[in-house]
Amino acid sequence: xxxxxxxxxxxxxxxxxxxxxxxxxxxxxxxxxxxxxxxxxxxxxxxxxxxxxxxxxxxxxxxxxxxxxxxxxxxxxxxxxxxxxxxxxxxxxxxxxxxxxxxxxxxxxxxxxxxxxxxxxxxxxxxxxxxxxxxxxxxxxxxxxxxxxxxxxxxxxxxxxxxxxxxxxxxxxxxxxxxxxxxxxxxxxxxxxxxxxxxxxxxxxxxxxxxxxxxxxxxxxxxxxxxxxxxxxxxx
Amino acid sequence: xxxxxxxxxxxxxxxxxxxxxxxxxxxxxxxxxxxxxxxxxxxxxxxxxxxxxxxxxxxxxxxxxxxxxxxxxxxxxxxxxxxxxxxxxxxxxxxxxxxxxxxxxxxxxxxxxxxxxxxxxxxxxxxxxxxxxxxxxxxxxxxxxxxxxxxxxxxxxxxxxxxxxxxxxxxxxxxxxxxxxxxxxxxxxxxxxxxxxxxxxxxxxxxxxxxxxxxxxxxxxxxxxxxxxxxxxxxxxxxxxxxxxxxxxxxxxxxxxxxxxxxxxxxxxxxxxxxxxxxxxxxxxxxxxx
Numbered sequence: 001x002x003x004x005x006x007x008x009x010x011x012x013x014x015x016x017x018x019x020x021x022x023x024x025x026x027x028x029x030x031x032x033x034x035x036x037x038x039x040x041x042x043x044x045x046x047x048x049x050x051x052x053x054x055x056x057x058x059x060x061x062x063x064x065x066x067x068x069x070x071x072x073x074x075x076x077x078x079x080x081x082x083x084x085x086x087x088x089x090x091x092x093x094x095x096x097x098x099x100x101x102x103x104x105x106x107x108x109x110x111x112x113x114x115x116x117x118x119x120x121x122x123x124x125x126x127x128x129x130x131x132x133x134x135x136x137x138x139x140x141x142x143x144x145x146x147x148x149x150x151x152x153x154x155x156x157x158x159x160x161x162x163x164x165x166x167x168x169x170x171x172x173x174x175x176x177x178x179x180x181x182x183x184x185x186x187x188x189x190x191x192x193x194x195x196x197x198x199x200x201x202x203x204x205x206x207x208x209x210x211x212x213x214x215x216x217x218x219x220x221x222x223x224x225x226x227x228x229x230x231x232x233x234x235x236x
Numbered sequence: 237x238x239x240x241x242x243x244x245x246x247x248x249x250x251x252x253x254x255x256x257x258x259x260x261x262x263x264x265x266x267x268x269x270x271x272x273x274x275x276x277x278x279x280x281x282x283x284x285x286x287x288x289x290x291x292x293x294x295x296x297x298x299x300x301x302x303x304x305x306x307x308x309x310x311x312x313x314x315x316x317x318x319x320x321x322x323x324x325x326x327x328x329x330x331x332x333x334x335x336x337x338x339x340x341x342x343x344x345x346x347x348x349x350x351x352x353x354x355x356x357x358x359x360x361x362x363x364x365x366x367x368x369x370x371x372x373x374x375x376x377x378x379x380x381x382x383x384x385x386x387x388x389x390x391x392x393x394x395x396x397x398x399x400x401x402x403x404x405x406x407x408x409x410x411x412x413x414x415x416x417x418x419x420x421x422x423x424x425x426x427x428x429x430x431x432x433x434x435x436x437x438x439x440x441x442x443x444x445x446x447x448x449x450x451x452x453x454x455x456x457x458x459x460x461x462x463x464x465x466x467x468x469x470x471x472x473x474x475x476x477x478x479x480x481x482x483x484x485x486x487x488x489x490x491x492x493x494x495x496x497x498x499x500x501x502x503x504x505x506x507x508x509x510x511x512x513x514x515x516x517x518x519x520x521x522x523x524x525x526x
Contacts, residue, residue: 050414071413080414087411089404100404103397104416148415 001063003028003188004049004079004156009057009067011041011048018044020212021057026156026205031182031189033203033220035196035233041212042192043084046158049190050074050081061156076104080154084161086145090134094125097133097144101151111151118147121177138165142174150181157181157189163198171195175202196233200224208233242370243486249375250444250458251482252382256437257459258466258474259389260430265468266406267426268319270330271460274337276452278314279434281341282307283442283451284349286435287356296359300439304432311431315424345449356442378440385436386475389429393471402426454499458485461505467519476518481505 002025011019019041026032036042048055051071059067066074075081080101089097098118102111119126122143128136133144142162149157159178163171175198181187193199200206206223208216216223223229230236257275264272285306289299318337322330360377364370393399405412405422412419438452445451462481466473481502489498515521 052410052413072416072418075414075416083411083414087408087414089408089411091407092400092403096400096404099397100400100412100415100417103401152415 001028002026002060003062004190005060006049007058009045009048009055009059011044011053011055013044013053018053018212019048019055022207022209022212022214024207024214024217026188026190029182029186029188030204031178031191031202033196033199033206034190034192034209035194035199035206035223035229036209037232038194039211040209042209043160044212045209046081046083046160046190046192049158050079075152078152078155079158080149080152080156081158082145082149082160082162086141088133088136088141088144090132092133093130094128094133094136094144095130097148098125098151101148102153105151105153110153114151114153118150121180122147139167139170142166142170146174146177150185150187154187157187159189159191161192161194163193163195171198178202196229200234238369239490240487243490244483245371246375247483247486248479249371249378249482250441250486251462251479252379253437253441253455253478254458254462254481255475255478256382256385256433256440257455258462258478259386259471260434260437261459261463262466262468262471262474263426263430263433265463266471267423268330270327270334271463271468272430273331273334273456274341275430275434276456276459277338277341277345278307278310278431279438280449280452281345282310282431282435283356283438283447284345286439287349287354287442287447290357296357300359300436303435303439307431307435308428311428312424314431315427316420319427320420320424342449349449351449354447356439356447358443374443381436381440385433389433389471398425454502457499457502457506458482461502461509464506464509464516467516469520470516470518473516473518477516 004026007023008021009019010017010021022045034042034045044053047053049059051069051074055067057067058065061077061079066077089100098115102114105111124140125143125147128140133141136144146162162174166174178189179202182189191199191203200220200223203220206217206220207214208223208229216226216229257279260275261271282303286299286303289302290296314337318333322333358374360373363373365373365376393403401412401417402422402425405417405419409419441455442451458481459478462477463474465480466475466477485498485501488501489495509516
């Protein structure tokens with residue numbers, strides 16, 4: 001059964017409709033990539049799933065409807081969202097940012113061990129623990145955003161352009177960690193990316209969005225071999 | 237010299253009260269970006285509740301505690317019922333609502349309790365402590381109560397998960413939702429806490445200025461000056477500003493401009509700070525790209 005399923009998902013900002021009824025499903029334990037050009041509606045898709053924009057259509061998570069619910073309630077079901085722009089609490093310390101990620105959890109001992117586990121992924125954050133998060137570099141803030149999301153112990157992780165503004169080496173490292181998180185912790189991932197080549201390497205399935213509509217979907221390998229995708233998004 | 241020390245110390249006592257009220261203003265400013273003009277009247281109304289409880293035969297401290305809880309509830313209710321529906325309204329609309337709250341609370345109190353000035357008891361002894369000649373017991377006690385309140389707030393915001401969540405909401409509501417914080421309730425709780433701090437300030441100042449529906453007008457003005465001096469978005473700055481304004485007011489009033497013109501110290505400070513250093517001494521300078 002699909003962990004998350006959207007049917008006829010539409011979303012608008014004021015009078016401007018951005019998503020025109022898209023359908024997709026995320027299998028439990030999978031990594032799904034959403035590809036598309038600037039302005040195609042990728043970020044809006046993630047925001048629509050979390051109730052951060054006005055939507056119509058039917059979204060189910062673990063079989064239960066979540067469309068129309070409050071963002072904070074959706075998050076509490078186990079959907080963590082690394083937003084566009086990273087969403088850092090700039091005036092709080094790195095540690096406070098991480099602890100906020102676990103705000104809804106009651107299992108204190110497990111939170112402490114999760115912190116330690118996250119430091120094994122991102123040792124840099126441990127060095128920056130007492131530092132104001134706003135003073136971290138872009139790459140460090142991206143690590144922090146991913147870590148904050150993982151502190152929720154989510155079932156599903158929504159990642160909005162994790163490669164944005166990062167050095168290529170760091171991007172590769174981050175994607176490796178995402179793969180580890182997916183395999184070891186069984187966190188399903190929905191990944192929105194402009195870097196289509198890397199996203200397709202990581203993902204099991206992919207959807208291609210153009211101007212608010214799904215134009216192509218399938219296994220990541222098939223999508224990679226599609227001629228149009230190769231020319232427009234992979235550039236060879 | 238003795239008289240001067242006395243002026244400074246009693247300035248610290250009223251300064252602590254300005255500090256509390258300034259802190260309440262800052263707490264609401266941080267989440268709404270607006271100064272709550274009704275803050276003083278909320279405190280005044282709560283102080284009348286304390287007066288009713290004490291007059292009904294309740295002991296001072298139980299009445300004090302009950303009043304703080306009442307103020308907390310009052311703040312939460314005002315946020316949920318009055319402020320929430322206009323959350324996204326233009327600034328001026330909200331300012332008008334603040335002023336309306338001020339007028340409504342003021343007149344309602346006058347209507348319920350009449351405008352006659354009442355005395356309000358102090359929980360501290362009449363005789364100065366340790367036979368000193370510098371400061372009355374009530375003033376000393378008010379400083380103590382203020383410091384306890386400030387310390388409790390510091391511990392709450394700095395070391396508890398709920399306090400952390402409230403700080404998170406103040407700076408980034410969207411990210412707060414994404415970690416599962418119920419932002420609406422945090423805003424309401426912020427109003428509640430601000431009202432509770434204000435109520436303590438009201439009960440501490442009432443024995444000095446006496447109880448009447450307009451008692452908070454001047455005091456709120458000093459609190460504005462204090463908050464601006466410290467930096468309207470800096471809680472620590474507001475507290476320091478409060479003490480500075482209290483001492484300045486007393487010393488200038490006694491030696492320079494006379495008691496009748498005391499209030500103009502606050503107005504002068506407000507204008508001076510806005511002209512010279514609008515972000516205050518501890519506030520952040522906000523730069524906006526246009």
